[in-house]
Structure formats: structure tokens, C-alpha cells
Amino acid sequence: MSFPSKTRSIGLVVGYLLVLGVSAGHDHTTPAKTACHTLSTLLGTDKVQSAGGAQYEASATGAWDLYNQFDKPTCIIFPRNSSDVVSAMRTIFHSDAHYAVRGGGHSAMPGWNTISNGVLIDFSQMKAFSYDPVRDSIFIEPGVLNGEVYDGLQSQGVAPVGGRVEAVGFSGLALGGGLSFLSPSQGWACDRFRSLDVVLTNGRLVTATRTNEYSDLFTALKGGGSRFGIVTRYEVDAIHVGTAADKTYWGGSINYVGPTSAAAVVKAIDALVYSNKDPNTVILTTVAYLNVSGTFTTAAAATLFYNGTEAQFKQVFADFLAIPAVATNLGPLSYNEVTKVLTPSQSPGIGPRATNVNVVCQTYFSLGFASTGTRSYNISNNPYKYGGSTLYPGQGLFEKSYNNWLNFSINFKDEVFGTFWVITPVFQSQIDVSRAHGGTSFTPPNGAFGYLEVGEVLSFGATKISKSLRAGLDLLYRQIPRSPGLPLYLNESEDVQNAVTTYSGYEKLKEIYRKYDPTRFNVRRMVGPNGL
Ligand SMILES: Cc1cc2nc3c(=O)[nH]c(=O)nc-3n(C[C@H](O)[C@H](O)[C@H](O)COP(=O)(O)OP(=O)(O)OC[C@H]3O[C@@H](n4cnc5c(N)ncnc54)[C@H](O)[C@@H]3O)c2cc1C
Numbered sequence: 001m002s003f004p005s006k007t008r009s010i011g012l013v014v015g016y017l018l019v020l021g022v023s024a025g026h027d028h029t030t031p032a033k034t035a036c037h038t039l040s041t042l043l044g045t046d047k048v049q050s051a052g053g054a055q056y057e058a059s060a061t062g063a064w065d066l067y068n069q070f071d072k073p074t075c076i077i078f079p080r081n082s083s084d085v086v087s088a089m090r091t092i093f094h095s096d097a098h099y100a101v102r103g104g105g106h107s108a109m110p111g112w113n114t115i116s117n118g119v120l121i122d123f124s125q126m127k128a129f130s131y132d133p134v135r136d137s138i139f140i141e142p143g144v145l146n147g148e149v150y151d152g153l154q155s156q157g158v159a160p161v162g163g164r165v166e167a168v169g170f171s172g173l174a175l176g177g178g179l180s181f182l183s184p185s186q187g188w189a190c191d192r193f194r195s196l197d198v199v200l201t202n203g204r205l206v207t208a209t210r211t212n213e214y215s216d217l218f219t220a221l222k223g224g225g226s227r228f229g230i231v232t233r234y235e236v237d238a239i240h241v242g243t244a245a246d247k248t249y250w251g252g253s254i255n256y257v258g259p260t261s262a263a264a265v266v267k268a269i270d271a272l273v274y275s276n277k278d279p280n281t282v283i284l285t286t287v288a289y290l291n292v293s294g295t296f297t298t299a300a301a302a303t304l305f306y307n308g309t310e311a312q313f314k315q316v317f318a319d320f321l322a323i324p325a326v327a328t329n330l331g332p333l334s335y336n337e338v339t340k341v342l343t344p345s346q347s348p349g350i351g352p353r354a355t356n357v358n359v360v361c362q363t364y365f366s367l368g369f370a371s372t373g374t375r376s377y378n379i380s381n382n383p384y385k386y387g388g389s390t391l392y393p394g395q396g397l398f399e400k401s402y403n404n405w406l407n408f409s410i411n412f413k414d415e416v417f418g419t420f421w422v423i424t425p426v427f428q429s430q431i432d433v434s435r436a437h438g439g440t441s442f443t444p445p446n447g448a449f450g451y452l453e454v455g456e457v458l459s460f461g462a463t464k465i466s467k468s469l470r471a472g473l474d475l476l477y478r479q480i481p482r483s484p485g486l487p488l489y490l491n492e493s494e495d496v497q498n499a500v501t502t503y504s505g506y507e508k509l510k511e512i513y514r515k516y517d518p519t520r521f522n523v524r525r526m527v528g529p530n531g532l
Contacts, residue, residue: 028098028117029074035095035119036075042087043077047125050075059122064167065108066383066463073100073120080125082197082205082232089230090203092119098525101230103142104169108384109495111527112226113172118525121230123171131156131238137194140234142171147339154336157246158238161189164284164303165342171231176491177223177442179424179451181305181338182239185279187433190222190440192237198229201521205232210438220512222440223503225490226528228516241335249338250313251282251305252330254320261323262287262300266402268319269302269423273450274393279429280307281316282338287402289409290418296410305338383462386420386455387477388493390486390502393450397483398423404479405454408472412456415469420455422492442487442503449483453492490529501531 040048049056051072059076061069074097077088092099098118100111107113114120123143130139131153138160140149147166150159161180163173170189178189186192195209196218206229208214208221220228242248256265269285283304289296302320306313310332314321333341391397402421409419427448434440454476458465465473477497482488488499503509513532517523523532 031095031097032074032118035091035097038091038095039075039077039088039119042091043084047078047080047084048075049078055124059102059120059124060114062105062124063102063113064104064106065110067108067110068105068112068114070463071111071114071116071120073115074117076120076122078122078125079232082199085121085199085230085232086203086205088119088121089199089201092525093202093521096525100526101226103171104145104167104173106168107172107491108386109527112495115527126232129153131158135194135235136238137235138238140170140236142169142231142234144170146170146173150336150339153238154244154334157240157243159241159335159339160236161186161192161239163189164339166339170234172225173491174234174236175221175223175225175231177440177489178491179489181282181335182241183430184282184425184427185307185429185433186237186239187430187437188222188440189236191434191437192239193218193222194235194237196221196231196235197233198231200229201517201519216508216512217516219438219505220441220509220516223442223490223505224500224509224513224529226526227500227513227522227532244334244336247332247334247337249282249305249307249333249335250310250331251317251333251338252303252328253341254302254304254323254325254330255327256300256302256323257297257326259298261325262298263399263402264323265300265302265320266398266421268323269425269450270393270398271319272317273398273423273425273427273448276316276425276427276448277429278316279427280312281427282307283317283320283425285423287421288418289406289413289420291413291416296413298406303341305333383458384455385458385465385473386453386492386494387473387497388454388488388499389452389477389480390444390482390488391450391452391480392483392486393448395483398450398452401452401454401480404476408454408476412469412472415459415462415466417457417459419457420453422453422455424451424453424492425449426451439505441500441505441509442490443505444487445485445504449486451489451492452480453489454480495530498530500529506531 056076063069079085100115101121102113103123105113126141126143128141129144129149146162146168161182162170164181174189180189195207197207199205206214208218210218265285285302287300289298304317306316405421488502490499493499
């Protein structure tokens, strides 16, 4: 990994350390050059591009997080189909080259979707998806973004269990688990996998299903992220969510400002996770500590829906409706409209990189706080970092984590643009659906819980984390330990938290990894989830 100008040398040191972590003493450049040369002969210079190629620069700088926008891959492969990926992986394996794989490019983990002195496989040209009414399933290629498949299949009234933000890739989201607005009733995104076409590290293409000879691989890919092979096609259950005309949901967003309202939101979400038994209840809550014109302010947002009537909505979310709010945007919605509530276009100045902080930021815009200009809100120039925890409700843990996060936020306010405390509930209904579909590699014990994401948007243009901020984050993670037995969420925890080691299926996962990648090529040559 490399960084621009003044932070370049620090970036290089970090890059070398990362590399040393996976292969002490290995020379990357020559194997990568060999692989790129072979591949451009095999696949052609349209699919294999080096610096100067038509799509090279846009891809090299195209990852979502600023941390991942400075690497210069030796070449970038733009596969069009599985057999291109087979050729790529065989060549990478035999050349012993370092590599990275990118689906939608939204990982905030440095080096997970880009690489210097290595080969990047970028799926931006594999964007096909289709609904098969006979199988009642959806086929999705790995470059597809959530919003693309939602919009494309809306007229047929179906959707996959996919992410809550349109610009995020379906691929990386689902391989890490996948939290959706459909999750309370339909499980994690990966619960709905039917079959997966997978290119193993040695370049062999297999199709894994729940019941065939690759059923162990199938389970590992439900939460194991990028370690078990490259998925070139997903077949997933079609969920019948209705068309644009079917306004089956009621809800939207509620925005709050000030510490009193924020604390009330924390209490309300704790109580809801503890008591809710209804799979039609859908909510994401965010509290933010944000720099508004030089002054830090606490704000909160609830993004909440009920798959049912307004009256049911009002009953389920009564606690949230009772908290004094500065803006509410509620009404009847189709499922497609639900998936657009966190869409970037609704947040002027947020740029193309939507986050669940959008709704919070909208609060400021609606209050006229944007007078400092939109630039400081254009977080495409601010790296985002996050870590996670997993907490049982009703034990004071939500409040405790909130207080620790707030102390952290106040202590480090000079180094960040804003910090976020975000809870996604996992109700028992979601766990039941998951178990009924064969479980995952992280299957949690019975009992509702909340995934906590603590995020920081660093100051404008920052490309590194200071030693003190690093120490502050490590302290915060120690202060908010996961409840015993609960897994961290791979896609919302920091790489140093080693999420896969917290999985109930961790021992089995290691065994499966040994079986499918006996030379440990993936772990040695790719930056990704730790612990295997
Ligand atoms: C703005 C924002 C909103 C988010 N909202 C949600 C949400 O609602 N629900 C949720 O669960 N998560 C959410 N996330 C987290 C998200 O799930 C992860 O960032 C996820 O990694 C994104 O997938 P991607 O394909 O876009 O990312 P990428 O960075 O392309 O990929 C992420 C990881 O998956 C690997 N990978 C990708 N495709 C493949 C493949 N085909 N085969 C093998 N490995 C592959 C990559 O190598 C990388 O390690 C959000 C993240 C952001 C930034």
C-alpha cells in the first residue's frame, strides 16, 4: 500500500509491515509482473490492464475508502465470466503472485480490495443479474451493487436479501454475512444462498450447494469472506417484496439533535431489541458526534420501518416517536423505496459514498448547519474506519458502550470529523430463519442481540491514524467487549479484531480452509480476514 506525498513514507512502512505479515522476505514485484504478462497474453489487454489502460486509473482509485485509493496494482484483471477468473487464479497461483479481489469496493479495511505490486481482480465488468421464475431464484454476478439488483428486479416484484445502502456491493456484503432491511424476517443475506460458483485458489471451478460434495465450502462461504475462493456467481432465494405499487411498508427516518434525545434513543433501542418478537420490525439506529462549524454536537437518527400498517408502526416504535425529534420523514413505502432511504442523493454534499451517517447528516442540512460549505461533508475525502461489538440487550451494555464511545469521541475530537455509534438489532426471528436454512459459519446462540458498529470519519484528507488514536481505539474495543458467545460481524469490525476467530464454527472453518487451500496460498498472498 502506498500513500501520497507527505505520508508516503509512513504508508510504505505500513505497506511493508502488512506484506511482512503475510510473507517474510518474498519479492512481490517479479511474480506479479510474470502473472500480468501471462494473463495479458491469455486474456488480452482489454481484460488485463496495466497503468495507462483505459479503465486502470478509475479502478485503482475507485475503492470506497480513502485508505484504498492509493495502491497501484501491477495489473488489473476485469473478468467477463468464470473462465476468465479460472485463468486469472491459475496464473496468479502458479506465478506465486500477491493479489486482491474487489466486488463493490466498499470494504473499509486497508488492502482488502486493492494492492500494490500484485494483481487486482476487479469485478466491475461482471454485473449481470436475473430472476428465474421457475426456480424462484436470482442469479447475481459479483460486480453487482445492491441498488442495481433492487431497481432491475423491481418490476418483477422480487429482491435478494441484500444491503441497506444501494452503492454497496452485494458480493462482499453477502460473503461476510449481510445485514438487510429484510433480515428480521428473511435472515442474513448469506442464509439465502442456493448455490455458489467458486474458483478455488488453485484455479479449479466448483459449484457449492448446501447438500452437494462442497457443502462444507458452502457453509464456510456464509461468513468466511474472501478466504475460501472467489465467487463468480451467486444463486440466491428470490424474496417476493412487491413492485413499486405495493406500499407494504410504513416508516422512514426520524432525526434527533442533542445529548438528551441521543441518550433516549440508546435506551429505546436497547428496550426494543430486548422485547421485540415481531419479524416485521426493521430498524437501524445511529448516534453521531459531529463537527458542525467547529462545534461538536450529538445527533441521532432512527431509520425504521414496519412491514404492515401505520397503526402497527406507531405501536412498535412508540418509544422512538415519543422522543423529541427535529425532523421526521415517515409514510407508506414500497420495498424499493425502503432501500433508498439511506441513498446518497438524499444527502447533499455527502458525495457518492453513502453511509448510515447520511440520515444524521441530513439533520444538519435540514437545520441549516451546512453553512461551512459542503466540502467538509464530502466524506469521499475523509477515510472511514470502523470497529464492532456484539451485545445482549437488557443488561445495561448498550448504555455502557454508548458512554465509552462518547468519552472516546470527546477525547479524540481534534483528530476526527465525526464519530458514530450504530446498532443493528438481530431479533430471534432472524436467528430462527438462519438456522432453518442450515446456519452459517458464525451461527449465534439463541437470543436477540445488537450488532454495534463504532465508526470514525477522520479529518479531511487524513491518510493515517495517529498512535494516540490507535491506542484510543484499542482501549474502546476493550471497553466494549462482545457478550460471551456472540460473534463479531466481519463487515462491521476492524481487521485487528479478528472477527472469524469469534465464530461458533471457527474450528470447523480452519479445517475447511486447510482442505480447500492446503498450501495456505490465500492467507499468504492476499490481505483479508485474520485468523485462518
Ligand atoms: C456505506 C456502507 C454501507 C454499508 N451498509 C451495510 C449494510 O447495510 N449491511 C451490511 O451487512 N453491511 C454493510 N456495509 C458493510 C459491507 O457489507 C462491507 O463493506 C462489504 O465488504 C462490502 O462489500 P463490497 O463487495 O462492496 O466490498 P469489497 O471491498 O469489494 O469486498 C469486500 C471483501 O469481500 C471480498 N470479495 C468481494 N467480492 C468477492 C468475491 N466475488 N469472491 C471472494 N471475495 C470477494 C473482497 O476481497 C474483500 O475482502 C456497509 C459498508 C459501507 C461502506
